[in-house]
Protein backbone atom coordinates (compact mmCIF):
# COMPACT_ATOMS: atom_id res chain seq x y z
CA UNK A 309 0.00 0.00 0.00
CA UNK A 310 1.41 3.35 -1.07
CA UNK A 311 0.42 6.18 1.26
CA UNK A 312 0.99 8.76 -1.48
CA UNK A 313 -1.63 7.10 -3.66
CA UNK A 314 -4.31 7.19 -0.98
CA UNK A 315 -4.96 10.87 -1.72
CA UNK A 316 -6.66 9.97 -5.00
CA UNK A 317 -9.46 8.12 -3.18
CA UNK A 318 -12.06 9.17 -0.63
CA UNK A 319 -11.41 6.33 1.79
CA UNK A 320 -14.12 4.20 3.31
CA UNK A 321 -15.54 6.72 5.73
CA UNK A 322 -16.31 9.33 3.08
CA UNK A 323 -17.17 6.97 0.27
CA UNK A 324 -20.73 8.22 0.45
CA UNK A 325 -22.27 4.78 -0.06
CA UNK A 326 -24.32 2.42 2.07
CA UNK A 327 -27.71 2.74 3.77
CA UNK A 328 -28.91 6.29 4.62
CA UNK A 329 -25.66 7.71 3.29
CA UNK A 330 -27.17 11.13 2.60
CA UNK A 331 -27.08 11.72 6.37
CA UNK A 332 -25.10 8.83 7.88
CA UNK A 333 -21.48 9.18 6.81
CA UNK A 334 -20.05 6.09 8.48
CA UNK A 335 -20.52 3.39 11.12
CA UNK A 336 -17.57 2.45 13.23
CA UNK A 337 -16.77 -0.02 16.00
CA UNK A 338 -13.56 -0.27 17.95
CA UNK A 339 -12.36 -2.80 20.50
CA UNK A 340 -9.64 -2.12 23.08
CA UNK A 341 -7.47 -5.15 23.92
CA UNK A 342 -4.31 -5.74 25.95
CA UNK A 343 -1.88 -8.62 26.28
CA UNK A 344 -2.07 -10.37 29.66
CA UNK A 345 1.65 -10.51 30.31
CA UNK A 346 2.76 -6.94 29.62
CA UNK A 347 2.21 -3.71 31.52
CA UNK A 348 -0.20 -1.19 30.00
CA UNK A 349 1.36 1.49 27.82
CA UNK A 350 1.89 4.07 30.58
CA UNK A 351 4.24 1.68 32.43
CA UNK A 352 5.71 -0.09 29.41
CA UNK A 353 9.42 0.27 28.69
CA UNK A 354 10.64 0.79 25.14
CA UNK A 355 11.62 -2.89 25.13
CA UNK A 356 8.11 -3.90 26.27
CA UNK A 357 6.60 -1.78 23.50
CA UNK A 358 8.84 -3.35 20.88
CA UNK A 359 7.93 -6.86 22.10
CA UNK A 360 4.19 -6.06 22.19
CA UNK A 361 4.41 -4.71 18.65
CA UNK A 362 6.24 -7.84 17.47
CA UNK A 363 3.83 -10.27 19.18
CA UNK A 364 0.74 -8.55 17.84
CA UNK A 365 2.05 -8.10 14.33
CA UNK A 366 3.02 -11.78 14.22
CA UNK A 367 -0.45 -12.77 15.41
CA UNK A 368 -1.99 -10.51 12.78
CA UNK A 369 0.15 -11.97 10.03
CA UNK A 370 -0.66 -15.51 11.12
CA UNK A 371 -4.41 -14.89 11.15
CA UNK A 372 -4.85 -12.85 7.97
CA UNK A 373 -4.50 -13.64 4.27
CA UNK A 374 -1.17 -12.68 2.71
CA UNK A 375 -1.49 -9.12 1.40
CA UNK A 376 -4.71 -8.50 3.34
CA UNK A 377 -3.11 -6.09 5.80
CA UNK A 378 -0.41 -3.47 5.33
CA UNK A 379 1.70 -2.49 8.29
CA UNK A 380 3.00 1.02 8.92
CA UNK A 381 5.65 1.69 11.53
CA UNK A 382 4.12 4.92 12.82
CA UNK A 383 7.26 5.67 14.82
CA UNK A 384 9.24 5.92 11.60
CA UNK A 385 6.64 7.64 9.42
CA UNK A 386 7.13 11.33 8.63
CA UNK A 387 4.83 13.92 10.17
CA UNK A 388 2.89 14.44 6.96
CA UNK A 389 2.21 10.71 6.52
CA UNK A 390 1.02 10.42 10.11
CA UNK A 391 -1.26 13.42 9.63
CA UNK A 392 -2.60 11.85 6.42
CA UNK A 393 -3.61 8.72 8.34
CA UNK A 394 -5.36 10.89 10.95
CA UNK A 395 -7.28 12.76 8.27
CA UNK A 396 -8.40 9.43 6.80
CA UNK A 397 -9.58 8.32 10.25
CA UNK A 398 -7.19 5.37 10.22
CA UNK A 399 -5.24 6.38 13.33
CA UNK A 400 -6.06 8.70 16.23
CA UNK A 401 -4.40 12.06 16.70
CA UNK A 402 -2.87 10.70 19.94
CA UNK A 403 -1.35 7.77 18.06
CA UNK A 404 0.13 10.13 15.48
CA UNK A 405 1.60 12.44 18.09
CA UNK A 406 2.89 10.02 20.75
CA UNK A 407 6.38 8.53 20.89
CA UNK A 408 8.00 5.10 20.91
CA UNK A 409 7.42 1.80 19.12
CA UNK A 410 3.93 1.83 17.63
CA UNK A 411 2.21 1.03 14.39
CA UNK A 412 -0.95 0.46 12.46
CA UNK A 413 -2.15 -2.31 10.17
CA UNK A 414 -4.64 -1.28 7.50
CA UNK A 415 -6.52 -3.26 4.86
CA UNK A 416 -6.53 -2.04 1.27
CA UNK A 417 -10.18 -0.98 1.46
CA UNK A 418 -9.40 1.18 4.53
CA UNK A 419 -12.22 -0.50 6.45
CA UNK A 420 -10.05 -2.11 9.06
CA UNK A 421 -7.30 -0.50 11.05
CA UNK A 422 -5.45 -2.03 13.97
CA UNK A 423 -3.44 0.38 16.07
CA UNK A 424 -0.66 -1.16 18.11
CA UNK A 425 0.58 0.62 21.26
CA UNK A 426 -1.97 3.37 21.31
CA UNK A 427 -3.62 3.90 24.72
CA UNK A 428 -4.07 0.12 24.85
CA UNK A 429 -1.80 -2.52 23.31
CA UNK A 430 -4.32 -3.06 20.55
CA UNK A 431 -7.16 -0.97 19.21
CA UNK A 432 -9.12 -2.75 16.49
CA UNK A 433 -11.33 -0.54 14.36
CA UNK A 434 -13.77 -1.46 11.61
CA UNK A 435 -15.51 1.23 9.61
CA UNK A 436 -18.30 0.97 7.04
CA UNK A 437 -19.82 3.64 4.84
CA UNK A 438 -23.38 4.60 5.70
CA UNK A 439 -25.44 3.00 8.45
CA UNK A 440 -24.15 -0.54 8.77
CA UNK A 441 -23.24 -1.39 12.36
CA UNK A 442 -24.33 -4.99 11.91
CA UNK A 443 -21.69 -5.75 9.28
CA UNK A 444 -19.06 -3.78 11.16
CA UNK A 445 -19.73 -5.87 14.27
CA UNK A 446 -19.56 -9.19 12.39
CA UNK A 447 -16.25 -8.21 10.89
CA UNK A 448 -14.63 -6.92 14.06
CA UNK A 449 -15.91 -9.81 16.17
CA UNK A 450 -14.37 -12.24 13.71
CA UNK A 451 -11.05 -10.37 13.64
CA UNK A 452 -10.99 -10.35 17.43
CA UNK A 453 -11.66 -14.12 17.59
CA UNK A 454 -8.93 -14.86 15.08
CA UNK A 455 -6.37 -12.80 16.99
CA UNK A 456 -7.42 -14.26 20.28
CA UNK A 457 -6.53 -17.73 19.00
CA UNK A 458 -2.90 -16.58 18.93
CA UNK A 459 -2.48 -14.29 21.94
CA UNK A 460 -3.78 -14.15 25.50
CA UNK A 461 -5.73 -11.02 26.29
CA UNK A 462 -5.89 -9.41 29.73
CA UNK A 463 -9.34 -10.57 30.78
CA UNK A 464 -11.12 -10.95 34.10
CA UNK A 465 -14.29 -13.02 34.40
CA UNK A 466 -15.96 -10.35 36.55
CA UNK A 467 -14.69 -7.18 34.83
CA UNK A 468 -14.23 -8.40 31.26
CA UNK A 469 -11.47 -7.09 29.00
CA UNK A 470 -9.03 -5.07 31.10
CA UNK A 471 -8.05 -1.71 29.63
CA UNK A 472 -5.59 1.04 30.54
CA UNK A 473 -8.46 3.39 31.34
CA UNK A 474 -11.35 2.12 33.50
CA UNK A 475 -13.80 4.01 31.26
CA UNK A 476 -13.21 1.30 28.60
CA UNK A 477 -13.21 -1.82 30.79
CA UNK A 478 -15.69 -4.65 30.15
CA UNK A 479 -16.43 -4.91 26.46
CA UNK A 480 -13.68 -2.42 25.55
CA UNK A 481 -16.07 -1.40 22.82
CA UNK A 482 -16.91 1.99 21.36
CA UNK A 483 -19.70 2.05 18.78
CA UNK A 484 -20.00 5.24 16.80
CA UNK A 485 -21.99 6.62 13.94
CA UNK A 486 -20.94 9.77 12.11
CA UNK A 487 -23.79 11.94 10.90
CA UNK A 488 -23.98 15.02 8.71
CA UNK A 489 -26.53 17.32 10.36
CA UNK A 490 -26.38 20.73 8.67
CA UNK A 491 -30.11 21.48 8.92
CA UNK A 492 -30.22 20.74 12.65
CA UNK A 493 -27.29 23.14 13.10
CA UNK A 494 -28.93 25.80 10.93
CA UNK A 495 -32.22 25.60 12.77
CA UNK A 496 -30.38 25.57 16.12
CA UNK A 497 -31.94 22.32 17.23
CA UNK A 498 -28.64 20.53 17.54
CA UNK A 499 -28.03 21.47 21.19
CA UNK A 500 -31.45 20.14 22.12
CA UNK A 501 -30.65 16.87 20.39
CA UNK A 502 -27.34 16.63 22.26
CA UNK A 503 -28.98 17.18 25.60
CA UNK A 504 -31.41 14.34 24.98
CA UNK A 505 -28.57 12.05 23.87
CA UNK A 506 -26.54 12.84 27.01
CA UNK A 507 -29.54 11.86 29.10
CA UNK A 508 -29.41 8.34 27.70
CA UNK A 509 -25.62 8.31 28.25
CA UNK A 510 -24.59 8.62 24.62
CA UNK A 511 -21.67 10.88 23.80
CA UNK A 512 -21.62 13.40 20.96
CA UNK A 513 -18.42 14.73 19.44
CA UNK A 514 -17.73 16.94 16.50
CA UNK A 515 -15.35 15.80 13.81
CA UNK A 516 -11.70 16.74 14.38
CA UNK A 517 -11.88 17.91 17.92
CA UNK A 518 -13.70 18.04 21.17
CA UNK A 519 -15.36 21.41 20.77
CA UNK A 520 -19.09 21.95 20.47
CA UNK A 521 -18.93 23.38 16.92
CA UNK A 522 -18.31 20.42 14.68
CA UNK A 523 -16.28 20.97 11.54
CA UNK A 524 -18.50 20.71 8.49
CA UNK A 525 -21.52 19.84 10.68
CA UNK A 526 -20.27 16.27 11.15
CA UNK A 527 -21.21 14.73 14.48
CA UNK A 528 -20.26 11.43 15.98
CA UNK A 529 -22.67 9.63 18.32
CA UNK A 530 -21.19 6.91 20.51
CA UNK A 531 -21.81 4.84 23.63
CA UNK A 532 -20.38 6.22 26.84
CA UNK A 533 -20.43 3.09 28.98
CA UNK A 534 -18.64 -0.16 28.19
CA UNK A 535 -19.34 -2.33 31.25
CA UNK A 536 -22.48 -4.19 32.23
CA UNK A 537 -24.07 -4.50 28.78
CA UNK A 538 -23.50 -7.01 26.01
CA UNK A 539 -21.89 -5.87 22.78
CA UNK A 540 -25.21 -6.37 20.99
CA UNK A 541 -27.03 -4.18 23.52
CA UNK A 542 -24.44 -1.41 23.19
CA UNK A 543 -24.77 -1.50 19.41
CA UNK A 544 -28.54 -1.41 19.67
CA UNK A 545 -28.40 1.60 21.99
CA UNK A 546 -26.58 3.63 19.35
CA UNK A 547 -28.44 2.07 16.40
CA UNK A 548 -31.82 2.92 17.94
CA UNK A 549 -31.26 6.67 18.09
CA UNK A 550 -29.84 7.01 14.58
CA UNK A 551 -33.21 6.69 12.76
CA UNK A 552 -34.58 9.35 15.11
CA UNK A 553 -31.72 11.70 14.28
CA UNK A 554 -32.18 11.04 10.56
CA UNK A 555 -35.86 11.85 10.93
CA UNK A 556 -35.11 15.13 12.78
CA UNK A 557 -32.54 16.16 10.21
CA UNK A 558 -34.93 15.41 7.32
CA UNK A 559 -37.69 17.34 9.07
CA UNK A 560 -35.39 20.33 9.55
CA UNK A 561 -34.41 20.17 5.87
CA UNK A 562 -38.09 20.06 4.86
CA UNK A 563 -38.78 23.01 7.09
CA UNK A 564 -35.95 25.02 5.56
CA UNK A 565 -37.11 24.12 2.04
CA UNK A 566 -40.68 25.20 2.79
CA UNK A 567 -40.29 28.14 5.15
CA UNK A 568 -36.90 29.47 4.17
CA UNK A 569 -36.46 28.27 0.63
CA UNK A 570 -35.08 31.55 -0.66
CA UNK A 571 -32.61 31.89 2.22
CA UNK A 572 -31.49 28.33 1.86
CA UNK A 573 -31.10 28.51 -1.89
CA UNK A 574 -29.15 31.73 -1.48
CA UNK A 575 -26.92 30.19 1.19
CA UNK A 576 -25.98 27.05 -0.73
CA UNK A 577 -25.46 29.04 -3.95
CA UNK A 578 -23.18 31.52 -2.17
CA UNK A 579 -21.28 28.65 -0.58
CA UNK A 580 -20.75 27.12 -4.00
CA UNK A 581 -19.84 30.51 -5.42
CA UNK A 582 -17.12 31.10 -2.82
CA UNK A 583 -15.71 27.59 -3.12
CA UNK A 584 -15.51 27.74 -6.89
CA UNK A 585 -13.95 31.21 -7.11
CA UNK A 586 -11.94 31.89 -3.93
CA UNK A 587 -8.22 32.60 -4.29
CA UNK A 588 -7.31 31.70 -0.72
CA UNK A 589 -9.41 29.78 1.79
CA UNK A 590 -8.91 28.18 5.23
CA UNK A 591 -9.69 24.58 6.06
CA UNK A 592 -12.46 25.63 8.49
CA UNK A 593 -14.24 27.83 5.97
CA UNK A 594 -13.94 25.11 3.33
CA UNK A 595 -15.51 22.49 5.59
CA UNK A 596 -18.24 24.88 6.57
CA UNK A 597 -19.11 25.82 2.98
CA UNK A 598 -18.80 22.25 1.69
CA UNK A 599 -21.36 21.27 4.31
CA UNK A 600 -23.87 23.73 2.81
CA UNK A 601 -23.01 22.56 -0.70
CA UNK A 602 -23.47 18.92 0.30
CA UNK A 603 -26.93 19.66 1.63
CA UNK A 604 -27.74 21.82 -1.43
CA UNK A 605 -26.84 18.99 -3.79
CA UNK A 606 -28.95 16.53 -1.83
CA UNK A 607 -31.93 18.87 -1.84
CA UNK A 608 -31.64 19.46 -5.58
CA UNK A 609 -30.80 23.15 -5.11
CA UNK A 610 -27.38 22.71 -6.70
CA UNK A 611 -26.90 20.68 -9.85
CA UNK A 612 -23.46 21.88 -10.93
CA UNK A 613 -21.60 19.39 -8.80
CA UNK A 614 -22.05 15.69 -7.99
CA UNK A 615 -22.16 14.30 -4.45
CA UNK A 616 -19.06 12.07 -4.78
CA UNK A 617 -17.06 15.17 -5.77
CA UNK A 618 -18.26 17.00 -2.65
CA UNK A 619 -17.38 14.02 -0.44
CA UNK A 620 -13.96 13.80 -2.02
CA UNK A 621 -13.35 17.52 -1.47
CA UNK A 622 -14.02 17.18 2.27
CA UNK A 623 -11.01 14.93 2.54
CA UNK A 624 -8.59 16.19 -0.09
CA UNK A 625 -8.75 19.79 1.16
CA UNK A 626 -7.42 18.68 4.58
CA UNK A 627 -3.90 20.01 5.32
CA UNK A 628 -1.90 16.78 4.91
CA UNK A 629 -3.85 15.66 1.83
CA UNK A 630 -3.33 19.03 0.22
CA UNK A 631 0.42 18.87 0.81
CA UNK A 632 0.62 15.29 -0.47
CA UNK A 633 -1.26 16.27 -3.62
CA UNK A 634 0.96 19.33 -4.11
CA UNK A 635 4.03 17.20 -3.53
CA UNK A 636 5.64 19.80 -1.25
CA UNK A 637 5.29 20.92 2.35
CA UNK A 638 3.33 24.16 2.55
CA UNK A 639 2.85 26.73 5.32
CA UNK A 640 -0.65 27.88 6.25
CA UNK A 641 -0.78 30.79 3.79
CA UNK A 642 0.41 28.62 0.89
CA UNK A 643 -1.97 25.86 1.90
CA UNK A 644 -4.87 28.30 1.77
CA UNK A 645 -3.88 29.28 -1.76
CA UNK A 646 -3.34 25.67 -2.85
CA UNK A 647 -6.70 24.71 -1.34
CA UNK A 648 -8.49 27.45 -3.30
CA UNK A 649 -6.73 26.36 -6.50
CA UNK A 650 -7.71 22.73 -5.93
CA UNK A 651 -11.32 23.68 -5.23
CA UNK A 652 -11.53 25.81 -8.37
CA UNK A 653 -10.02 23.02 -10.43
CA UNK A 654 -12.40 20.38 -9.04
CA UNK A 655 -15.50 22.51 -9.29
CA UNK A 656 -14.78 23.87 -12.77
CA UNK A 657 -13.51 20.51 -13.99
CA UNK A 658 -16.88 19.09 -13.17
CA UNK A 659 -18.65 21.86 -15.08
CA UNK A 660 -16.54 21.14 -18.15
CA UNK A 661 -17.21 17.43 -17.94
CA UNK A 662 -20.94 18.01 -17.70
CA UNK A 663 -21.01 20.43 -20.62
CA UNK A 664 -18.81 18.11 -22.66
CA UNK A 665 -21.34 15.36 -22.13
CA UNK A 666 -24.14 17.59 -23.33
CA UNK A 667 -22.36 18.54 -26.53
CA UNK B 668 -19.94 39.65 4.80
CA UNK B 669 -18.95 41.01 8.19
CA UNK B 670 -19.70 39.39 11.55
CA UNK B 671 -22.59 41.10 13.38
CA UNK B 672 -20.60 41.14 16.60
CA UNK B 673 -17.12 42.17 15.46
CA UNK B 674 -15.29 43.19 12.30
CA UNK B 675 -14.06 39.73 11.31
CA UNK B 676 -15.46 37.99 8.23
CA UNK B 677 -18.71 36.17 8.92
CA UNK B 678 -18.24 32.54 7.95
CA UNK B 679 -21.25 31.18 9.85
CA UNK B 680 -24.74 32.06 8.70
CA UNK B 681 -27.30 30.74 11.11
CA UNK B 682 -31.01 30.64 10.49
CA UNK B 683 -32.91 31.53 13.66
CA UNK B 684 -36.34 29.95 13.84
CA UNK B 685 -37.29 30.98 17.34
CA UNK B 686 -39.33 34.02 16.25
CA UNK B 687 -41.63 32.00 13.95
CA UNK B 688 -40.22 33.57 10.77
CA UNK B 689 -36.71 32.42 9.76
CA UNK B 690 -34.11 35.09 10.45
CA UNK B 691 -30.48 35.06 9.37
CA UNK B 692 -27.64 35.69 11.79
CA UNK B 693 -24.15 36.27 10.38
CA UNK B 694 -21.18 35.56 12.62
CA UNK B 695 -17.46 34.83 12.63
CA UNK B 696 -16.34 31.44 13.89
CA UNK B 697 -15.72 32.61 17.48
CA UNK B 698 -19.02 34.40 17.79
CA UNK B 699 -20.89 31.53 16.14
CA UNK B 700 -19.47 29.15 18.70
CA UNK B 701 -20.53 31.45 21.51
CA UNK B 702 -23.95 31.93 19.92
CA UNK B 703 -24.58 28.22 19.37
CA UNK B 704 -23.37 27.19 22.80
CA UNK B 705 -25.51 29.49 24.92
CA UNK B 706 -28.29 27.66 26.61
CA UNK B 707 -25.79 24.86 26.92
CA UNK B 708 -25.22 25.47 30.63
CA UNK B 709 -28.07 23.16 31.58
CA UNK B 710 -26.29 20.31 29.87
CA UNK B 711 -24.70 18.10 32.52
CA UNK B 712 -21.09 17.59 31.50
CA UNK B 713 -20.13 13.97 30.98
CA UNK B 714 -18.42 12.87 34.21
CA UNK B 715 -14.66 12.97 33.82
CA UNK B 716 -12.59 10.30 35.42
CA UNK B 717 -10.61 12.71 37.57
CA UNK B 718 -13.80 14.47 38.65
CA UNK B 719 -15.55 11.29 39.65
CA UNK B 720 -12.49 10.06 41.52
CA UNK B 721 -11.90 13.32 43.36
CA UNK B 722 -15.52 13.44 44.43
CA UNK B 723 -15.58 9.85 45.50
CA UNK B 724 -12.34 10.04 47.47
CA UNK B 725 -13.50 13.16 49.27
CA UNK B 726 -16.29 11.16 50.90
CA UNK B 727 -15.49 9.65 54.27
CA UNK B 728 -11.74 9.88 53.91
CA UNK B 729 -9.39 11.80 56.11
CA UNK B 730 -6.35 13.48 54.63
CA UNK B 731 -4.18 10.83 56.26
CA UNK B 732 -6.22 8.01 54.72
CA UNK B 733 -5.85 9.63 51.34
CA UNK B 734 -2.12 10.14 51.70
CA UNK B 735 -1.72 6.49 52.69
CA UNK B 736 -3.87 5.34 49.78
CA UNK B 737 -1.90 7.51 47.34
CA UNK B 738 1.32 5.75 48.35
CA UNK B 739 0.01 2.24 47.77
CA UNK B 740 1.68 0.63 44.78
CA UNK B 741 0.99 -2.34 42.52
CA UNK B 742 3.54 -5.12 43.20
CA UNK B 743 3.58 -6.05 39.51
CA UNK B 744 4.05 -2.79 37.60
CA UNK B 745 4.95 -0.47 40.46
CA UNK B 746 2.32 2.20 39.74
CA UNK B 747 1.12 4.15 42.81
CA UNK B 748 -2.52 4.98 43.41
CA UNK B 749 -1.54 8.64 43.18
CA UNK B 750 -0.13 8.13 39.67
CA UNK B 751 -3.31 6.35 38.63
CA UNK B 752 -5.62 9.06 39.87
CA UNK B 753 -3.34 11.78 38.51
CA UNK B 754 -3.21 10.36 34.97
CA UNK B 755 -6.41 8.32 34.94
CA UNK B 756 -4.58 5.36 33.41
CA UNK B 757 -3.65 2.05 35.01
CA UNK B 758 -0.17 0.51 34.80
CA UNK B 759 -1.06 -3.17 34.31
CA UNK B 760 -3.98 -5.63 34.41
CA UNK B 761 -3.18 -6.47 38.04
CA UNK B 762 -4.16 -2.93 39.14
CA UNK B 763 -7.79 -3.97 38.75
CA UNK B 764 -7.10 -6.51 41.52
CA UNK B 765 -4.85 -4.47 43.72
CA UNK B 766 -7.04 -1.34 43.74
CA UNK B 767 -10.28 -3.34 43.57
CA UNK B 768 -11.95 -1.64 46.56
CA UNK B 769 -11.41 1.89 45.30
CA UNK B 770 -12.36 0.80 41.80
CA UNK B 771 -15.72 -0.73 42.69
CA UNK B 772 -17.36 2.63 43.43
CA UNK B 773 -15.57 4.30 40.53
CA UNK B 774 -16.86 1.74 38.02
CA UNK B 775 -20.38 2.00 39.41
CA UNK B 776 -20.12 5.75 38.95
CA UNK B 777 -18.85 5.62 35.37
CA UNK B 778 -20.79 2.66 34.00
CA UNK B 779 -23.69 2.25 36.40
CA UNK B 780 -22.64 -1.42 36.61
CA UNK B 781 -19.73 -3.37 38.02
CA UNK B 782 -20.03 -6.69 36.24
CA UNK B 783 -19.13 -7.69 32.69
CA UNK B 784 -21.85 -9.53 30.78
CA UNK B 785 -20.46 -9.32 27.24
CA UNK B 786 -18.15 -11.42 25.11
CA UNK B 787 -15.55 -13.68 26.71
CA UNK B 788 -12.37 -14.99 25.06
CA UNK B 789 -12.85 -18.46 23.63
CA UNK B 790 -9.52 -19.52 25.03
CA UNK B 791 -9.55 -18.50 28.67
CA UNK B 792 -6.28 -17.23 30.11
CA UNK B 793 -4.07 -20.24 30.56
CA UNK B 794 -2.54 -19.12 33.79
CA UNK B 795 -3.20 -15.48 34.50
CA UNK B 796 -1.25 -15.41 37.78
CA UNK B 797 1.88 -16.55 35.98
CA UNK B 798 1.37 -14.07 33.17
CA UNK B 799 0.97 -11.22 35.62
CA UNK B 800 4.12 -12.42 37.34
CA UNK B 801 5.98 -11.86 34.08
CA UNK B 802 5.18 -8.16 34.29
CA UNK B 803 6.91 -7.99 37.69
CA UNK B 804 9.90 -10.11 36.68
CA UNK B 805 10.59 -8.08 33.54
CA UNK B 806 10.46 -4.87 35.56
CA UNK B 807 12.81 -6.30 38.19
CA UNK B 808 15.21 -7.45 35.51
CA UNK B 809 15.31 -3.95 34.04
CA UNK B 810 15.99 -2.48 37.49
CA UNK B 811 18.74 -5.03 38.09
CA UNK B 812 20.37 -4.05 34.81
CA UNK B 813 20.18 -0.33 35.64
CA UNK B 814 21.77 -1.12 39.04
CA UNK B 815 24.46 -3.10 37.17
CA UNK B 816 23.50 -6.17 39.19
CA UNK B 817 24.04 -8.49 36.27
CA UNK B 818 24.03 -11.67 38.29
CA UNK B 819 20.51 -10.97 39.55
CA UNK B 820 19.44 -9.85 36.06
CA UNK B 821 20.60 -13.13 34.58
CA UNK B 822 18.75 -15.18 37.22
CA UNK B 823 15.61 -13.17 36.49
CA UNK B 824 16.05 -13.63 32.76
CA UNK B 825 16.18 -17.41 33.20
CA UNK B 826 13.08 -17.29 35.36
CA UNK B 827 11.25 -15.18 32.73
CA UNK B 828 12.23 -17.57 29.93
CA UNK B 829 11.05 -20.55 31.92
CA UNK B 830 7.63 -19.02 32.61
CA UNK B 831 7.31 -17.84 29.01
CA UNK B 832 8.04 -21.37 27.82
CA UNK B 833 5.58 -22.93 30.29
CA UNK B 834 2.81 -20.51 29.41
CA UNK B 835 3.49 -20.86 25.69
CA UNK B 836 3.54 -24.65 25.90
CA UNK B 837 0.33 -24.79 27.93
CA UNK B 838 -1.32 -22.35 25.52
CA UNK B 839 -0.33 -24.50 22.58
CA UNK B 840 -1.60 -27.78 24.04
CA UNK B 841 -4.83 -26.13 25.29
CA UNK B 842 -5.60 -24.71 21.89
CA UNK B 843 -4.54 -27.80 19.98
CA UNK B 844 -6.84 -29.80 22.27
CA UNK B 845 -9.75 -27.48 21.56
CA UNK B 846 -9.18 -27.51 17.83
CA UNK B 847 -8.83 -31.30 17.80
CA UNK B 848 -12.10 -31.57 19.67
CA UNK B 849 -14.06 -29.64 17.09
Ligand SMILES: [Zn+2]
Pocket residue numbers: 670671672673674675694695696697698
Ligand atom coordinates in the same frame (compact mmCIF):
# COMPACT_ATOMS: atom_id res chain seq x y z
ZN1 LIG C 1 -17.33 38.05 15.45
Ligand SMILES: [Zn+2]
Pocket residue numbers: 741742743744745746758759760761762
Ligand atom coordinates in the same frame (compact mmCIF):
# COMPACT_ATOMS: atom_id res chain seq x y z
ZN1 LIG D 1 0.11 -2.85 38.12
